[in-house]
Amino acid sequence: MNRTSNFMPTPDQDVLEVKPLRTLAPMFPAPLGVNVVNQSKTPLVFVAPAGQFPGVFGASNHPEVRSFATFGGQDQDVSGGKTAAAVGDPGAGGGQTPTFGDQETSRGKFAANGTPNIDVNATGTGPIDATPISAYKSTQPSIISLDDDDDDDDENDDEPYAGNQTSASGQNIKRPSHLSGYNMNDNLGSDNSNFMKIKRPKSSYRKAAADNELSLTPPSSNPREIVEVILMTFEALRRRHLQLDETQETSKRADLKVGAIMMASNLRANIGKRIGTVPGVEIGDIFYFRMELCIIGLHAPSMGGIDYMNAKFGDEDDSVAICIIAAGVYENNDDDTDTLVYSGSGGISKNNEDRHDQKLERGNLALERSLSRKNVIRVVRGYKDPACLTGRVYIYDGLYKIQESWKEKTKTGIDCFKYKLQREPGQPDGVAVWKISQRWIENPSARGSVLHSDLSCGAENLPVCLINDVNSEKGPYHFTYITQVKYFKPLSSMKPFQGCRCLSVCIPGDTSCVCAQHNGGDLPYSSSGLLVCRKLMVYECGESCQCSFNCRNRVTQKGVMIHFEVFRTTNRGWGLRSWDPIRAGSFICEYVGKVVDDNKVNLDGEDDYLFQTVCPGEKTLKWNYGPELIGEQITNISADTFEPLPIKISAKKMGNISRFMNHSCAPNVFWQPVQFDHGDDGYPHIMFFALKHIPPMTELTYDYGDIGAKSSGVGSNRAKNCLCGFSNCRGYFS
DNA sequence: GCACTTTCAACTCA
DNA sequence: CTGAGTTGAAAGTG
Numbered sequence: 142m143n144r145t146s147n148f149m150p151t152p153d154q155d156v157l158e159v160k161p162l163r164t165l166a167p168m169f170p171a172p173l174g175v176n177v178v179n180q181s182k183t184p185l186v187f188v189a190p191a192g193q194f195p196g197v198f199g200a201s202n203h204p205e206v207r208s209f210a211t212f213g214g215q216d217q218d219v220s221g222g223k224t225a226a227a228v229g230d231p232g233a234g235g236g237q238t239p240t241f242g243d244q245e246t247s248r249g250k251f252a253a254n255g256t257p258n259i260d261v262n263a264t265g266t267g268p269i270d271a272t273p274i275s276a277y278k279s280t281q282p283s284i285i286s287l288d289d290d291d292d293d294d295d296e297n298d299d300e301p302y303a304g305n306q307t308s309a310s311g312q313n314i315k316r317p318s319h320l321s322g323y324n325m326n327d328n329l330g331s332d333n334s335n336f337m338k339i340k341r342p343k344s345s346y347r348k349a350a351a352d353n354e355l356s357l358t359p360p361s362s363n364p365r366e367i368v369e370v371i372l373m374t375f376e377a378l379r380r381r382h383l384q385l386d387e388t389q390e391t392s393k394r395a396d397l398k399v400g401a402i403m404m405a406s407n408l409r410a411n412i413g414k415r416i417g418t419v420p421g422v423e424i425g426d427i428f429y430f431r432m433e434l435c436i437i438g439l440h441a442p443s444m445g446g447i448d449y450m451n452a453k454f455g456d457e458d459d460s461v462a463i464c465i466i467a468a469g470v471y472e473n474n475d476d477d478t479d480t481l482v483y484s485g486s487g488g489i490s491k492n493n494e495d496r497h498d499q500k501l502e503r504g505n506l507a508l509e510r511s512l513s514r515k516n517v518i519r520v521v522r523g524y525k526d527p528a529c530l531t532g533r534v535y536i537y538d539g540l541y542k543i544q545e546s547w548k549e550k551t552k553t554g555i556d557c558f559k560y561k562l563q564r565e566p567g568q569p570d571g572v573a574v575w576k577i578s579q580r581w582i583e584n585p586s587a588r589g590s591v592l593h594s595d596l597s598c599g600a601e602n603l604p605v606c607l608i609n610d611v612n613s614e615k616g617p618y619h620f621t622y623i624t625q626v627k628y629f630k631p632l633s634s635m636k637p638f639q640g641c642r643c644l645s646v647c648i649p650g651d652t653s654c655v656c657a658q659h660n661g662g663d664l665p666y667s668s669s670g671l672l673v674c675r676k677l678m679v680y681e682c683g684e685s686c687q688c689s690f691n692c693r694n695r696v697t698q699k700g701v702m703i704h705f706e707v708f709r710t711t712n713r714g715w716g717l718r719s720w721d722p723i724r725a726g727s728f729i730c731e732y733v734g735k736v737v738d739d740n741k742v743n744l745d746g747e748d749d750y751l752f753q754t755v756c757p758g759e760k761t762l763k764w765n766y767g768p769e770l771i772g773e774q775i776t777n778i779s780a781d782t783f784e785p786l787p788i789k790i791s792a793k794k795m796g797n798i799s800r801f802m803n804h805s806c807a808p809n810v811f812w813q814p815v816q817f818d819h820g821d822d823g824y825p826h827i828m829f830f831a832l833k834h835i836p837p838m839t840e841l842t843y844d845y846g847d848i849g850a851k852s853s854g855v856g857s858n859r860a861k862n863c864l865c866g867f868s869n870c871r872g873y874f875s
Numbered sequence: 876g877c878a879c880t881t882t883c884a885a886c887t888c889a
Numbered sequence: 890c891t892g893a894g895t896t897g898a899a900a901g902t903g
Contacts, residue, residue: 393886397898404899431884435899443898446883470883486882503881503901523883530890531885880902887895 363868364410364421368437371410373833374767375399375433376725380673381768384663388650400432400443402770411438414450416463416516417540424571425836427722428535429526431466439537440464440521446486447504454514461516462507462543468523468533471557478564478573481520481541483508485558488551498556508560512543517565522572527579527721529669534722536836538571539564578720578837582704592616597797600624601701605798609709617707617715621795624700626826627735636820640685646692647682656682656694670696671726672830675764675813677778679828683817697728697815697828705730707801716840717801723835729810732799732827734792750792750800752827754814755846755875756783761811764832780847786814787823799829804874805842807867809835812843845874 382395403409411419419439434440440448441464448464471484485505488497499505511518517540526532541562551557581588588606592615595604600622607616628635641647641655649664651657657664659680667673670693682694704720723729732752756762762778792800802810809832814825829843863874 394884394897396885397896401898432898442882442900444882444884445900449901466883468883484883489883531887533884878903881900882898884897885895886897887893889891889893 365423366421366868367410368421369833371403371408371437372428372433373725373764374408374770375403375436376833377674377765377767378402378770379430380667380671380726381771381773383667384649384673387668388663396430396432397443400430400435403436406770408770409436409438413438414441414448414463416450416452416461417519419519422537424537424539424569425574425839426537427834427836428521428537429532429724429834431535434466434521434535439519440466445504446470447507449504449507452514452516459510459514460507461511461514462504462518463516464519464521465508465562466521466523466535468535478538478570478576480564481522481562483560483562485560488555488557489553496553496555499558501558505558508543508558509546512546512560515542517542518562520562520564524575527582528724528727532669536572536575539568541565574836574838575722582720585704588706596707597622597624601797602699603701603704606704606706607708608706611709611711614709617801620793620800622797623733623795624797626731626733626790627795628824629736629738632819635824638683638685638816638818638820640683641688643682643686643688643692645689647686647688647694656680656686664694666693666696667726668693670728671724672696672728672813673726675778675811677814678822678825679813679815681815681817695817697731697826698817701730701798703727703729705798707798710803710840713803715801716803716842717798718838718840719835720837722837723831725831725833727831729829729831729841730797730799732790732792732812732829733795733797734790734800735795736824737789737791739787739789748791748793750796752790752792752812753846753875754786754788754812754827756780756785757808757811757844757846758806758869758871760807760869761832761844764811786825788825788827790827802829803840803842804845804863804865805867806844806863806865806870806874808843809833809839810841810843847871847875 378399379395382399383393386393386395410421415438419437422437422439428434431440431443435443442448446466446468447462449460449462451458451460453459465483467481467483471489485499485508486503487505488499501509520538520541521535522538523533523535526534541564544561544563546558546560548556548558585591585594585604585606588608590608590610591606592609593607595601596607597605601624609615639655639659641657643651643654643656647654647656647664649657652662654664660676663673665673665676665679665681672679680694681696681698682688682692683698686692688694703723705717706720707715707717710716734750734752737751759780762780762783768774810829811832812827812829814822815828816822816825818826829841835841861874863870863872
């Protein structure tokens with residue numbers, strides 16, 4: 142396999158040469174496209190916690206069957222649910238009608254190649270990206286170290302790209318020579334006081350134990366995976382920072398702090414500016430912080446709306462725009478998904494005195510130059526987060542070109558530059574998917590191809606649509622929709638759950654909260670309900686707790702909060718996806734079904750809907766990584782130490798939406814044991830959480846597990862061939 | 876290289 | 890619940 146191919150322009154492309162304005166040094170060292178991965182490094186080193194789940198046999202429950210929905214089986218011999226998330230060859234799907242299924246497919250599946258499925262080069266005469274290398278800190282382990290020899294690592298050839306990154310003006314990007322600045326134990330005359338702005342209590346920046354040192358080597362040369370690792374690390378650190386900040390009265394803005402850490406540690410992708418697509422970033426990708434755009438190389442300014450750079454056009458240099466954020470700060474109409482009128486920057490001010498006409502400089506000038514140079518410009522659109530009143534979501538909407546520009550007076554009477562951008566043809570839908578799914582949320586009847594408006598018949602908080610826009614099949618085989626797990630013994634006979642005595646709600650940092658103690662001292666969810674870390678077990682507050690139902694430590698027990706649809710896939714039965722964007726760490730749903738007696742499980746024959754706690758692949762196991770960057774122990778579970786739970790749940794005859802989630806070796810969902818209504822840790826609730834940010838209409842998949850790994854051994858003959866086709870596909874699943 | 880400026884953030888709190 | 894006020898990081902600019 143040609144490991145460099147993802148980064149190289151094809152030789153015969155009409156390549157635009159991009160070079161720094163003020164240096165003569167080439168932007169990237171030869172040879173072009175040298176890969177950024179050092180294979181010799183161990184990927185991530187995890188230190189797994191000791192211990193395992195106590196395997197006590199539990200009792201049962203009086204599960205409440207809140208609804209009874211049945212569906213006639215069709216004559217077609219295709220089951221829903223547990224089938225491999227087969228990935229179609231992009232070219233093999235000929236004849237498919239363009240549907241949202243296709244849209245979804247193009248997002249998830251083509252991701253394996255990390256190659257955007259549009260040919261920017263073919264879309265006209267405009268210049269193209271000629272900075273093909275997705276730079277990544279690969280050769281130096283990112284560790285927190287007290288070891289400060291004050292040497293000048295800028296001359297260290299271990300960082301092949303260090304001296305070659307440039308800013309838009311061609312200046313070398315200043316980088317830290319070491320990470321010791323984060324150690325609050327000593328200052329050591331660090332050469333960059335920027336580090337000291339990152340405030341963390343001394344204790345949390347202590348040196349990581351030697352056996353915890355890791356190198357955050359990307360999992361592969363696939364730029365998509367690199368970007369995902371960067372974003373997952375950012376989010377994991379941000380959630381943890383938030384958690385720490387709550388208990389200590391430190392300042393907030395975990396996004397900025399973590400962004401700075403990752404910048405300083407060079408844990409970022411696509412360093413160096415470029416015109417056109419960014420490797421590993423796909424149209425429709427969603428983000429929740431500007432810093433995320435920053436660290437993956439999509440949009441460099443941390444606040445500014447216009448990203449621009451000097452590029453060479455023939456023999457001439459020109460400063461052109463490369464990416465804009467349209468977040469509705471200035472006046473703009475946002476009805477059309479293919480055109481965008483963007484306002485130049487400057488002029489507006491909070492107090493009216495400072496208001497002035499916009500000037501044709503910086504970003505505005507770059508946009509003007511892009512109009513004449515006709516280069517493509519990335520567009521990111523920002524919207525209010527429907528799930529969070531104060532939050533924002535950013536959606537990457539692909540490449541646009543400026544068609545015209547003009548100057549007009551705003552309502553407040555200042556001159557404002559306007560730029561009309563037109564979306565390049567042939568790109569998959571980005572914001573259009575967002576807009577239409579938002580419309581369905583407001584008005585579900587606008588959704589076409591509906592077979593059933595609510596599979597749950599009112600049992601869930603929100604209706605679950607059944608959709609088939611692929612073929613004539615009328616629905617999955619008969620099953621009963623239930624919303625709670627059915628244990629084989631009554632709940633009252635199980636070990637009781639020890640609750641807390643917090644009044645009103647549990648407060649972070651309250652050392653007397655029994656529930657926090659169960660969870661290792663911290664509340665497991667952030668204030669917005671995101672799971673902070675993956676754990677062996679999460680203990681929510683339950684009925685035996687004194688706190689109210691509004692307590693933050695009650696998330697999964699409140700049930701489904703997402704607008705789901707069960708939809709017909711093209712080649713793997715029925716699948717599950719969402720109309721809502723889902724943020725990493727969000728609760729999705731519970732694996733509901735009938736808990737089966739371990740002694741009988743093999744007598745029941747084949748059960749495609751049997752959930753077992755089989756060890757998942759490393760993408761799932763690595764969800765938390767990054768704690769070592771703030772000097773904490775790594776608490777991840779590894780495949781070697783993973784211990785399955787005795788619980789087995791069958792959703793064959795009764796279940797909920799989770800029975801439709803397909804398998805993938807590159808999943809976007811993971812399972813997490815959660816307890817709140819009994820104390821038998823061998824039989825917890827199996828709750829699903831988002832592994833990463835999931836755009837609307839993306840199929841939800843989790844890793845069914847690797848039966849080849851150390852696991853229960855039960856059902857090892859049940860292996861199915863996996864067709865998911867991702868670069869690291871194991872080839873089978875349980 | 877340093878100080879300063881600019882900026883379609885992201886909070887908090889009244 | 891909204892808007893004003895506050896604290897910001899990165900990178901351009903001189």
